[in-house]
Amino acid sequence: MTFVKAKLLIERMAPGETAEIWLKGWEPIENVPRSIRELGHEILNMTRIADNDPLGLHRLLICKK
Structure with a gap:
């Protein structure tokens, strides 16, 4: 997911709501x-999902402030 798509998702969220974003x-x-941090939101967790994936699939959990 690109930042533009992530930003559009965050804009639809209510403050305090969490979302899962997949990055590759x-x-x-x-x-x-x-x-996301620069916009003032919180990164709750970022986990690498597929160790065998050369593009590095990650799961990002965020909270809208």
Whole structure:
């Protein structure tokens, strides 16, 4: 998921609501969590899902502030 899609998701959420975002590829893994923090939201957890996936599939859990 790109940051634009993540931002659209966050805009539809109520404050305090959580969401799960799946990231694949090194650029989204680096940029999406950083950008979410810069907007003032909280990263609850980020977990690598597939160790055998060369693009690095990750699960990101966020909370809207």
